[in-house]
Amino acid sequence: MGGTVSQVIKSNHPQFQVRDFILSNNGWQTYAVSKGETLRKLDPTQAPLSYSLGVLGMPGLTAYAALLDIGQPKESETVVVSAASGAVGAVAGQIAKIKGARVVGIVGSDDKRDYIVKELGFDVGINRKTQELDAALKEAAPNGIDVYYDNTAGAILEAVLQQINLGARIPLVGLISEYNATSTPSGPNLMPLLIKRALIKGFLVGDYQHRFNDFLRDVSGWLQSGQLKYREDVVVGLENAPHAFIGLLRGDNFGKLIVKVNDDPTTA
Numbered sequence: 507m508g509g510t511v512s513q514v515i516k517s518n519h520p521q522f523q524v525r526d527f528i529l530s531n532n533g534w535q536t537y538a539v540s541k542g543e544t545l546r547k548l549d550p551t552q553a554p555l556s557y558s559l560g561v562l563g564m565p566g567l568t569a570y571a572a573l574l575d576i577g578q579p580k581e582s583e584t585v586v587v588s589a590a591s592g593a594v595g596a597v598a599g600q601i602a603k604i605k606g607a608r609v610v611g612i613v614g615s616d617d618k619r620d621y622i623v624k625e626l627g628f629d630v631g632i633n634r635k636t637q638e639l640d641a642a643l644k645e646a647a648p649n650g651i652d653v654y655y656d657n658t659a660g661a662i663l664e665a666v667l668q669q670i671n672l673g674a675r676i677p678l679v680g681l682i683s684e685y686n687a688t689s690t691p692s693g694p695n696l697m698p699l700l701i702k703r704a705l706i707k708g709f710l711v712g713d714y715q716h717r718f719n720d721f722l723r724d725v726s727g728w729l730q731s732g733q734l735k736y737r738e739d740v741v742v743g744l745e746n747a748p749h750a751f752i753g754l755l756r757g758d759n760f761g762k763l764i765v766k767v768n769d770d771p772t773t774a
Contacts, residue, residue: 508531508533508534509529509530509531509558509559509563509564510529510530510531510532510533510538510559511527511528511529511548511555511556511558511559512527512528512529512530512532512538513525513526513527513528513771514526514527514528519541519542521542521547522542522545522547526547526548527547527548527550527555527772528545528546528547528548529545529546529548529558529559529563530544530545530546531544534744534747534765535744536744536767546558550772552726553726553729554770554772554773555770555772556738556764556766556770557729557736559762559764560593560736560738560762560764561593561597561725561729561734561736561762562722562725562726562729564711565593565594565597565762566593566594566597566721566725567711567714567717567718567721568594568679568709568711569594569595569596569597569598569601570597570598570601570717570721570724570725571709571711571714571717571721572598572655572677572679572709572714573585573598573601573602573653573655573677574601574605575714575717576675576676576677576705576707576709577602577653577655577675577676577677578653578675579602579605579606579607579652579653580605580606580607580652581605581606581607582606582607582608583607583608583652583653584607584608584609584610584647584649584650584651584652584653584671585599585602585607585608585609585610585651585652585653585654585655586609586610586611586612586643586646586647586651586653586654586655586666587599587602587609587610587611587612587628587654587655587657588612588654588655588656588657588658588662588663588682589612589613589657589658589680589682590611590612590613590618590622590628590631591611591613591618591621591622591760591761592657592759592761592762593761593762593763594657594679594680595611595655595657596622596626596735596736596737596761597725597734597736598655599611599622599626599628599655600626600627600728600733600734600735601725601728601734602653602655603627603628604728604733604734607652607653608629608647609627609628609629609630610628610629610630610631610632610643610646610647610651611623611626611628611630611631611632612631612632612634612639612662613631613632613633613634614633614634614635614757615633615635616633616636617760618631618633618760619631619632619633621737621760625735625737626735629646630646632646634662639661639662639665640665640668643665643666643669644669647669649671650669650670650671650674651666651669651670651671651674652670652671652673652674652675653674653675653676653677654666654670654674654675654676654677655677655679656676656677656678656679656680656706657679657680657682658680658681658682658683659678659680659681659682659683659684660681660682660683660684661683662683663676663694664694664695667694667695667696667698667699668698670698670699670702670704671702672702672703672704673702673703673704673705674702674704674705675704675705675706675707676704676705676706676707677707677709678706678707678708678709679709682757685755736761736762737760737761737762738761738762738763738764739759739760739761739762739763739764740764740765740766741763741764741765741766742765742766743765743766743767744765744767746765747765750763750765
């Protein structure tokens with residue numbers, strides 16, 4: 507379960523040498539055997555190795571490709587991002603800012619709201635647990651919403667749909683509101699999509715691997731220049747992985763959740 511940063515300790519593969527650092531999907535274990543077909547060799551001089559699990563890995567590519575290829579934000583447009591302090595939403599919102607958009611983030615605590623505004627540069631933050639969404643969105647986006655980067659669906663999508671502009675674009679990236687549902691939730695009113703001739707398109711990161719080189723070039727450059735900031739929430743010990751995963755589903759994490767099994771030898 508999940509991506510893993512590892513170091514090669516034995517290899518018969520011509521593309522991977524002993525002591526190489528690699529990214530795999532071998533999950534929660536201390537050792538693994540691979541044929542090498544799905545491994546990605548990592549450059550430890552580019553960024554901390556753990557970044558390949560987040561901002562320079564699948565979550566970062568999800569933020570980059572869904573926002574730019576589906577959302578297509580234009581300068582001065584309003585972009586709303588749900589789960590805005592998470593590994594995907596935080597990057598998507600910052601990229602929207604880099605592209606000149608006005609960005610509104612929706613989060614689940616005051617600490618996270620302060621973080622996305624004061625640290626990441628979002629224009630407005632909304633605490634969905636303490637603020638009434640319809641009123642907060644109208645105040646935060648008085649000229650309507652052009653792009654909604656949707657990590658959650660559910661009630662937030664329903665509220666956003668009432669305030670989308672003509673030709674709005676909605677990358678549907680996640681369904682966080684439904685992950686723990688015990689029954690099929692009722693759907694939102696889709697009439698605004700029709701009236702506003704809006705686009706809502708599902709996104710799976712596997713369809714956008716052709717964008718990986720562009721993503722890695724742009725996002726690593728923004729990180730190095732300081733235009734993009736990144737936060738990790740580190741849990742120490744493989745034995746704590748199940749508890750950390752449950753906390754992730756509850757929204758307890760603050761930033762990209764990482765389970766640290768060993769120290770990063772490149773930072774020693």
